[in-house]
Amino acid sequence: MLLSMTTDLSDSKGKRVATRAIFFVTGLAMGLWAALVPYAQLRTAAAAGDLGLLLLCLGSGSLLAMLGSGRLIGHFGCRAIILFAVSLFCLLFPALATVSDIHWLAVSLFLFGMGIGLADVAMNVQGSLIEQVSARPLMSGFHSLYSVGGIAGAGGGSLLLGSGLSPLASTFSAIALMLIITGLSCKQLLPFGNHNADQAKPATQARPNFRLMLMAAMAMICFMAEGAVLDWGGVFLTQDRGLAVEHAGWGFALFAVTMSLMRLTGDAVVSVLGRQRVLIVGSIFGIMGYLLVVILPGWHLSLLGFALVGAGAANIVPVLITLAGQEKVMPVNMSVAIVATLGYLGVLGGPAIIGYIAHLSSLAVAFSTVAILFLIITLGAFKLKY
Template identity: 60%
Template sequence: MSKVFPGQRKISAPLATRAIFFIAGMTIGLWAALVPFVQQRTGAEAHQLGGLLLCLGAGSLVSMSGSGPLIGRFGCRAVILAASALFCLLLPVLATANTLWLLGCALFIFGMGMGLTDVAMNVQAAMVEQMSGRPLMSGFHCLWSIGGVAGSAGSALLFSAGFSPLAGTLVAIIITALVLLLLAPGLLKVGNHDTATTPTRSGFRPGLTLILLALMTMLSFLAEGAVIDWSGIFMTTERGLDVRNAGWGFAVFSVAMSLLRFSGDFVVQRLGRKAVLVGGGILAMAGYLLVVLAPGWLLSLCGFAVIGIGAANIVPVLVTLAGQDKSLPVNMSVAMVTTLGYFGVLGGPALLGWIAHYSNLYVAFTLLAVSFGLIALAGLKLRYQDDRDNGHSGQKSIVEK
C-alpha cells in the first residue's frame, strides 16, 4: 500500500517532523542559555526572574488553549511556519532587551509561538505515525531532547568563543530558517484526518478515555518536571552532596530518558504500547521509591536513572493514543492532552514545594511514585489499537486532493 502524506512531495514527512522537534528543543535550549545574560543585563531579582518565566508559561498556555481549531482550519504546516517565524522574531529581543516590562511582553509572545509549535508538531507527529503504520512517536520526542542539548551546549560554545547573545540567537535563526526552507514541503497541509469537515463545529465532546489520557499526561509531566526543579535540592539537603554536584540527579535522568526514547519506537513495536505504558509506570514508580528509600546518594542517583528509563516513553505513547481517540479530531485531542500536560509542568513544582513545606521532600517524592503507579493502573484499563493490529495504527493514509 502506498502511503501519501498531505503536502508531501519530495520531502519525507517523518524527516520534516523530526526536524521540527529538533528545532523546538534547540530553541528552548538556547533560551535556557540566555537566562543568565537576561538576569545580568536587567539586574532582576529571583522573584522578578520567576515572574518573567511565568510570562513565558502564560503565553504558551494561552496559545495552546486555542491551538486545536487553528490547526484544524489552517493545517500543521501553516501553523508551524507562522509560530516558528514568531519565536524567531522574538529571539533577538530576548537577547538584547534591558527592561523587565519589555522582556515580559516578549516572553509572553515567545511563549505563544512555542506553545503553538508544541501542539502543532505533536498533531503532525500523531498523524504521520498513524499514516506510516509503525511506531515513530518516541523517536520524534527524542529529537526534542537532542535539540535541547544542541541548543544549550551550542550556545555555551558560541558564548565561550566570544559571540554575543545577539549573535548566538542570529545563528539559531539562520539554522531554523534553513531547516524550514528545506523541509517545509514535508509538513502536512491538513490538521486532522477528516479533511471535509472543520473541527470548530459544535458537538465535539472529549470522551472519558481522552480525559483519562489527558490526566495521565498531566501526572507524567508533573512527575518529570519534579526531577528538573527538585532533584538538586533533594540531593544536597537530603543526601549531602555539595551544591556543585547538585545537577547530577537531573543529568542521569536526562541521559537515561534520551537513550530510552532513542530506542523507544523499537521497544513499542516489539512489546506494544500497553506493555510500555504499564511497565514504564511501574519502573518510574520504583525509581522514585529508590530515590526516597536509598541510604546514600549513589543509589538515589540510580533511582533518578530508573525514573528516566520508566518515564521516557510514557508521554509519547499517551500522545499517540490521544491521536487515535475518536471522540475528537486529532488536532483537538492532541491539543487537549498537551495543554493539560503543560499545566502539570507549570503547576507541579509549586505544588511540590507546598507539600515539602508542610511535610518534607520524602513525602513529596513518595506522592510522585504513587502518581506513576496510578498511570500504570490506568494503562491496564485502556484499549490499544496495537493489541488488535500488531502495532499498526488506524489511519491508513490521506491522499492530497
Template identity: 40%
Template sequence: MTLSIAEPAKTPTLIHLWSYRLTFLLSGMSLGAWAPLVPFARERAGLEEAQLGLLLLCFGLGSMLAMPLAGMMTTRKGCRFVSLVGGALICGMLPLLASLSSFTGLALALAAFGAGLGSIDVAMNVQGLMVERDHGRPLMSGFHGLFSLGGIASALLMSLLLWAGASPVAAVSVVVLLVGGLLLWHARHLLPYGADDPGAPFAMPTGKVLVVGLLCFIALLVEGAILDWSAVFLNRTHQIDLAVAGGAYAVFSLTMAAGRFSGDYLRHRFGAVSLLIGGGLLVMIGFAMAVLLQPWPLFLLGFALIGLGLSNAFPVYCSVVGAQTAMPAGLAIAVITGIGYCGILLGPALIGFVAHVIGLRDALLCVGALMFAQVLSARRMVRA
C-alpha cells in the first residue's frame, strides 16, 4: 500500500488553505500545552526559581539552534518534511516533560521540544508567505491568529483536564493525540517544497533582513515584557492580587488574536505601512495607559491596545522578508525569527536590570517607546 501525496497547485484550493491554517493552529496548541506543565515540572524536580529560569532558557536555546538548520532544510527538503520532523519532536517530548523528574532530563527534553517548535515555526511561516504570494492577497495575519487561538485553546483544555483530576501525563497525551493525529492527517496537503529556486544552502543575511530581525526583536521584547512583568507591575503599583493581575496578559492575548484575525482585511484595505504605523502608535498609547493610569478599566484597556497594536507586526515582517530576493525565504524567516526569539528570551531579563536602576514603571515606558522604531521604519521596510 502506498501513500498518495497531493501536490498543491500554485493557486491553493480550499483544502490546501485549511491545511496550512491547521499547521499554525497545531503549533499554537503545542506551545499552549507546555505552560500548564511548568509548575508540575518544578514540583517534581524540586527546582528553585533560579533553576527554573535556567530550565526555561533551554526551550529558547533549542529553538534558536534549530531555526537556522530548519531554514536550510525547508529550502532543500520542503515545508512538509520539516513540519513532520518538528511535529515528531513535539509529540515525543511533551509526555516526557509531563513525567521526567530530573533537571538534566527536563532540560534535554525541553531543548528538543523547543527545537521541534522552532523548526515547525520556520516551515509554517515559509509556507504561509509562499501561499500568500500565490494566492494574491494578505493571509499571514490570519494564519498567526490561528496560532494564538491554538495556544489559548490548548492551555484551557489542559487546565480543564488537570482541574478534573487527570494526571499531567494523561492531560498532555490528549493534546499529543490531537496534534499528532491532525498533523499526519493533513500533511499530504502541505507544500513539498520550500522555495521556487532552492539556491545555496546558506546565504549571509542582507541588511534589510537584519533590520527586520531587529524590529522583530523589539516586537517580541514587548510581548515578553507583558508576559513576564505585567502581573508583577500591577501587583506592586496597584496592589492587585497576583491571581487577578494575570488577567492583564489574558486581555493582551485575546486582543492580539482578534487583531490578527482582522489583520489581513486591514492590510488589504489600508496597506502594510499603515498597519505597522498604526500598530506601533497603539502599542505606545497602550503602554502609557497601562502604566500611568490608576482606574482598572483604563489600564486594562491599555493592555488591550498593546495586544491589538502588536498583533500584526510579526506577520507583516514575515511578508516583508518573503518579498526580498537576496536570500531564500526559508533562511530569511529563520534569521528574523531567531533574532526575534532573542527579544522574548533576553528582553525580560534586560527589563529587570533597567528596572533596578530607574524603576519598573519607567522601564516599561521605555519598552513602549521602542515601538517608535517600527513607526519610523515602516514605509522604508515595506517599500524598499
C-alpha cells in the first residue's frame, strides 16, 4: 500500500535547499568514484577490457535498482529511499578505495550502482513534487547541483589524492561531508512519493501513455548524446582532428562546463522561453553542435561543437522530468521512474551503439546519427502537454 500523505506538501526554502543538497551528494559520490578509477585499475591490475566490465557492473546495478525504484518510492517515500541510498554510498566507498580482488570490486560496484540508481530516481521524484507546488521552475537548478557535485567529487578527490592522502583517507573525508549534508537535509525530505497517494491508481493498474514513452525516448537520446561525448569525443579529437592525446579530455570538459552553466541559469531560461521552446532550442543546439564537429575541419571547431552540444542538452532532461511528473495517468513516483530508467539506457547502451556504427563506417557517421536523433526531440516537443 502506498504511504498516505501525512505532511503538507508546500513549497519552502528548506525543501528546495534539501533537494539541491541531495542532488549535490549524489553527484559528489559519482565524481569521487571517477577520481578513484585509476587507483582501482592499479590495485586490480585490470586490463582495459576488464575495467570496462567493472564499469558495466556499476551501470547494471543502477539500471536494476531504477527498474524497481518507482514502487519502492511509492511504498516507503522519498526520504527513506534517499537515506538508504546515501547509506549505501558511505558503506561501500571504503571497499571501492581498498579492494584489490577484481571480483569483489565488481560486487561492490554493482551495489554502489544500485545506490546511485535509487538516489537518482528518488531525488527526481522529490524535485518534481517540490516544483509542482512552486510558482516557478526549479528542476534545472536541482540538476545543476548534481553537476556541481560531480565536479567537486572528481576535482576535490583528485586534490586530496594528489596531496598525499591515501584513497581510503580521501573517501572518509567525502563520507563525512555526505553524512553531514544528508543529516542536515533529512527533515526536509519528503516522507511520501506521490502528492496524491491516497487517490492514486495502484501501480499494477497504471500504464504509461504515449507522451510518457515519447519523453523516455527523448531522454534516452539526450543521455546517448552525453555518453557519446564522454566515451568517444576524445577518440574523435585525437584520431580525426589531430589533437594531442594529452588534451583528449578537452572535448568533454567543455561539454560539462557549458552544461553546468546552462543548468545554473536553466530555471530562468525556462521561465522566459517556456518548456516547449527550451526543448526545441536545446535540440537544435545539439544538432548544430554535432554537425559542427563532423563537418568543419580542425579540433578548435570540434571543441566548439562539443560545447554547443552541452549547452543544448543541459536543460532537456530536467524539462522532461518535470513534464513526466505532471502526467496524471500514473503516480509521480512511477512516471518519473519510467522516464529516468529508460533514459538511463542511453548512458549504458549509447556508447556501444556509437562504437558499432563507427566500426561499420566512422565516428563522423556515428556522431551524425546522434544529430539526426536529436530531431526526434525537436518534433516530439510539439506532441507533449505543457
